[in-house]
Amino acid sequence: MKILVCISKAPDTTSKIAFTDGNTKFDENGVQYIVNPYDEWYALVRALEIKETSGGQVTIITVGSAADEAIIRKALAIGADEAVRIDADPKDAYYTATQIAEYAKTNGFDLILTGKETINYNGSQVAGMIAASLDFPLVSLASKLEVNGSTLTLEKEATNGLQIVEVSLPAVVSCAKGMAEQRIPNMRGIMAARTKPLTVIPAVAVEEMTSYVGYEMPAAKSACKMLTADQMDELVSLLHNEAKVI
Amino acid sequence: MSVLVYINSQNGLHKAALEAVTYGKKLGEVTVITNGQADASLLASLGAYGASKVLVDRSVQSDDDQQLSNVISAAVTATGATTIVFSHDLIAKAVAPRLSVKLKAGLVSGAIALPAADGTVKVNVFSGKAFGVVKVNSASRIISLLPNSIQPEEVGGTATVEDFNGQAGEAKVTLKNTIKPEGDIPLPEAELVVSAGRGLKGPENWGMVEDLAKALGAATACSRPVADIGWRPHHEHVGQTGVAIRPNLYIAAGISGAIQHLAGVNGSKVIVVINTDAEAPFFKAADYGIVGDAFEVLPKLTEAVKKFKASH
Ligand SMILES: Cc1cc2nc3c(=O)[nH]c(=O)nc-3n(C[C@H](O)[C@H](O)[C@H](O)COP(=O)(O)OP(=O)(O)OC[C@H]3O[C@@H](n4cnc5c(N)ncnc54)[C@H](O)[C@@H]3O)c2cc1C
Ligand SMILES: Nc1ncnc2c1ncn2[C@@H]1O[C@H](COP(=O)(O)O)[C@@H](O)[C@H]1O
Numbered sequence: 128m129k130i131l132v133c134i135s136k137a138p139d140t141t142s143k144i145a146f147t148d149g150n151t152k153f154d155e156n157g158v159q160y161i162v163n164p165y166d167e168w169y170a171l172v173r174a175l176e177i178k179e180t181s182g183g184q185v186t187i188i189t190v191g192s193a194a195d196e197a198i199i200r201k202a203l204a205i206g207a208d209e210a211v212r213i214d215a216d217p218k219d220a221y222y223t224a225t226q227i228a229e230y231a232k233t234n235g236f237d238l239i240l241t242g243k244e245t246i247n248y249n250g251s252q253v254a255g256m257i258a259a260s261l262d263f264p265l266v267s268l269a270s271k272l273e274v275n276g277s278t279l280t281l282e283k284e285a286t287n288g289l290q291i292v293e294v295s296l297p298a299v300v301s302c303a304k305g306m307a308e309q310r311i312p313n314m315r316g317i318m319a320a321r322t323k324p325l326t327v328i329p330a331v332a333v334e335e336m337t338s339y340v341g342y343e344m345p346a347a348k349s350a351c352k353m354l355t356a357d358q359m360d361e362l363v364s365l366l367h368n369e370a371k372v373i
Numbered sequence: 374m375s376v377l378v379y380i381n382s383q384n385g386l387h388k389a390a391l392e393a394v395t396y397g398k399k400l401g402e403v404t405v406i407t408n409g410q411a412d413a414s415l416l417a418s419l420g421a422y423g424a425s426k427v428l429v430d431r432s433v434q435s436d437d438d439q440q441l442s443n444v445i446s447a448a449v450t451a452t453g454a455t456t457i458v459f460s461h462d463l464i465a466k467a468v469a470p471r472l473s474v475k476l477k478a479g480l481v482s483g484a485i486a487l488p489a490a491d492g493t494v495k496v497n498v499f500s501g502k503a504f505g506v507v508k509v510n511s512a513s514r515i516i517s518l519l520p521n522s523i524q525p526e527e528v529g530g531t532a533t534v535e536d537f538n539g540q541a542g543e544a545k546v547t548l549k550n551t552i553k554p555e556g557d558i559p560l561p562e563a564e565l566v567v568s569a570g571r572g573l574k575g576p577e578n579w580g581m582v583e584d585l586a587k588a589l590g591a592a593t594a595c596s597r598p599v600a601d602i603g604w605r606p607h608h609e610h611v612g613q614t615g616v617a618i619r620p621n622l623y624i625a626a627g628i629s630g631a632i633q634h635l636a637g638v639n640g641s642k643v644i645v646v647i648n649t650d651a652e653a654p655f656f657k658a659a660d661y662g663i664v665g666d667a668f669e670v671l672p673k674l675t676e677a678v679k680k681f682k683a684s685h
Binding site: 221247265266280289352353358373 | 381383384436438439442462463464466467468469470471472473474475477478479480481482483493495497498499500501502503504505506507508509510511545546547548549550551552553559564565589607608610613614615617621622632633636639642643645646656657658659660661662663664665666669670673674676677678680681685
């Protein structure tokens with residue numbers, strides 16, 4: 128089975144979020160980038176588990192600049208076989224998804240895995256857009272994935288609970304918590320990652336359907352009102368009269 | 374302007390659907406597209422929130438994203454809509470991106486406000502730590518609205534309901550089984566949430582969390598370690614790696630307020646924090662704080678809520 132795992136970078140969860148250039152650019156000063164947790168912990172690790180039990184190959188792909196090669200090496204150290212970097216600024220989800228779909232079209236993958244969302248843009252867009260471009264079925268927000276020959280059985284979150292669904296390959300699956308457990312790369316993996324193939328390919332021309340033109344920080348919270356355990360009637364009355372939430 | 378609003382009517386009309394119709398109404402003439410077997414009279418009630426017409430494709434029973442994107446795109450052709458509105462729920466997260474590619478319409482996901490005068494739309498980014506301003510460059514646009522961003526408004530109209538054949542085609546994903554959640558109120562939609570963390574010491578102490586939730590009519594949630602050690606089911610875990618919620622009221626007992634937890638709850642309108650440690654970081658994000666033992670404060674708060682409910 129040939130599996131393609133889409134990897135994006137994300138600022139480390141403890142990063143300070145700030146903007147520069149008149150609030151039009153994310154301030155990267157002092158920001159550590161990590162592999163987007165959903166991509167690393169769930170999509171990549173599940174792909175590796177499938178390969179370990181049923182054989183195959185795991186390719187990771189990222190749309191990004193040369194600076195993103197650090198996170199690519201991390202994903203290789205965890206165990207991916209090879210990496211592809213599409214050399215472009217991932218301008219918006221449509222741009223990113225189209226690049227990945229174009230690569231997938233010519234390289235024939237059975238299964239394409241993404242994370243549930245990127246933790247910086249929280250769009251949950253890329254997986255559905257790849258599926259649409261390739262005319263593949265999509266299973267979004269899957270928390271379990273089992274392979275039986277050319278059929279996948281999955282558990283996914285739905286508006287009315289958890290659904291158990293089946294789909295034939297090829298397919299796109301976006302991965303959420305539950306799918307696998309985080310793996311810490313070991314020394315051997317880190318050494319091996321240095322020599323694994325990383326192919327850089329140019330981007331195809333795609334229009335930018337949406338653009339981020341600015342950012343804003345939320346208004347600062349006013350100071351917290353402190354109460355004691357014996358003032359619960361006061362708290363209820365504040366929630367009713369002042370905050371108007373009950 | 375003609376606006377098409379997709380709503381999920383499979384399990385009745387949820388508040389999120391009314392929010393999406395209200396949002397659409399503020400942008401133009403609203404046609405609603407839905408699927409499934411909801412009663413025509415129920416669908417007609419969307420007229421009160423500003424829908425002029427409701428199209429329903431009764432052939433599509435599931436929430437298959439390929440079928441729904443076919444049906445919605447047929448409805449776009451039928452109505453000439455240039456703005457399509459979704460509520461940013463699990464269905465929209467699968468269907469809207471597919472529709473965006475099909476229609477070549479830019480997708481704004483996680484919108485928290487109406488478009489500004491220049492057409493840009495504000496969205497939640499960095500897990501609620503900031504807002505982004507998105508400009509759509511394509512002729513048509515799709516906006517997926519975060520639940521609880523605007524209030525439904527009754528404008529008092531009526532809607533006609535018409536059966537619609539959107540040529541859905543075959544579903545490629547087969548639904549085998551649905552496991553219904555245990556809680557009464559689904560967490561992402563709950564307006565009031567009572568949540569607890571490791572400070573509660575063990576699963577046997579969750580009775581007092583549930584009692585408060587019951588008194589308020591709230592859903593229950595928890596921090597990640599609590600779900601990881603199996604004290605609570607995983608679907609209750611809120612935060613960066615769990616569910617992101619934006620209720621009107623979030624009460625957190627025995628949760629330290631780590632940044633990854635805050636990422637999932639900082640969109641809440643009002644936050645109440647109960648913690649024995651006055652230095653707990655959560656107090657910085659709170660509106661009301663009680664430095665105290667959850668084992669004492671929770672039962673007292675439950676009593677106060679019951680007293681309040683009895684007199685209101
Ligand atoms: C990449 C990443 C992603 C993560 N994602 C999430 C996520 O999505 N959601 C999440 O919740 N966490 C997440 N975490 C974990 C997070 O960093 C914290 O470890 C976690 O939120 C702590 O849970 P807690 O507050 O329940 O426990 P603790 O940190 O142990 O805090 C317990 C609190 O209870 C208080 N307390 C103790 N006894 C009492 C009492 N009797 N009454 C009242 N208060 C009491 C203590 O003072 C303390 O503040 C993530 C971590 C990482 C690294
Ligand atoms: N620049 C990128 N390169 C490769 N994959 C990406 C990129 N951006 C997003 N993805 C994938 O798409 C998923 C969803 O991203 P998003 O739609 O931005 O929430 C992520 O979890 C990744 O798996």
